[in-house]
Amino acid sequence: MIIPVEQITEPPKRLRFAESIEELNHAMDLVRDYRFPEFVDVDLVYYRSGRELFFEGRFGAWVEGHCGRCLKSYSFALKKNFAFVLTPDPLSRKKGELDQSEMGLSFYASKEINLFPFIREQVLLALPTRPLCEEGCHGLCPSCGADLNLEPCRCAVSPGDPRMSLFRTLKLNQ
Numbered sequence: 001m002i003i004p005v006e007q008i009t010e011p012p013k014r015l016r017f018a019e020s021i022e023e024l025n026h027a028m029d030l031v032r033d034y035r036f037p038e039f040v041d042v043d044l045v046y047y048r049s050g051r052e053l054f055f056e057g058r059f060g061a062w063v064e065g066h067c068g069r070c071l072k073s074y075s076f077a078l079k080k081n082f083a084f085v086l087t088p089d090p091l092s093r094k095k096g097e098l099d100q101s102e103m104g105l106s107f108y109a110s111k112e113i114n115l116f117p118f119i120r121e122q123v124l125l126a127l128p129t130r131p132l133c134e135e136g137c138h139g140l141c142p143s144c145g146a147d148l149n150l151e152p153c154r155c156a157v158s159p160g161d162p163r164m165s166l167f168r169t170l171k172l173n174q
């Protein structure tokens with residue numbers, strides 16, 4: 001969604017739209033763990049105070065995760081409220097480049113605001129750091145591959161087996 005700066009007025013305006021985030025599927029190695037829907041639903045209120053532009057709202061989407069323990073796919077609702085402020089860029093940096101400060105303050109230097117990078121950032125921030133189908137997922141037995149959520153492991157794990165300790169190390173590092 002692109003909003004011309006001149007259309008951002010002091011009286012707040014409300015806007016609902018679907019922002020395309022499908023490109024997240026092609027970006028970064030997050031693809032491994034999450035699959036994004038084509039669109040997220042965004043409910044946005046925007047207004048200005050002087051030259052500062054305020055955006056507040058929330059988004060919602062169903063995201064498909066790939067459990068890091070049992071490797072199953074699962075869907076979950078990703079929702080988040082967000083708020084950010086854009087202030088005119090005092091140095092007129094490169095157009096479109098975001099400069100986040102700790103205050104959640106960003107600069108704008110063009111005549112229109114492209115909300116996409118902000119929405120995308122909010123989506124990424126809202127993601128769990130590690131995909132789990134559920135908190136207590138027991139995962140797979142590294143030896144026999146049994147899904148320990150569904151069945152007990154039937155193999156006798158020898159603690160001295162060096163291959164087992166490799167698996168344990170891998171699991172710990174995940």
Ligand SMILES: [Zn+2]
Pocket residue numbers: 067068069070071072132133134137138139
């Ligand atoms: Zn799982």
Ligand SMILES: [Zn+2]
Pocket residue numbers: 141142143144145146153154155
């Ligand atoms: Zn086993």
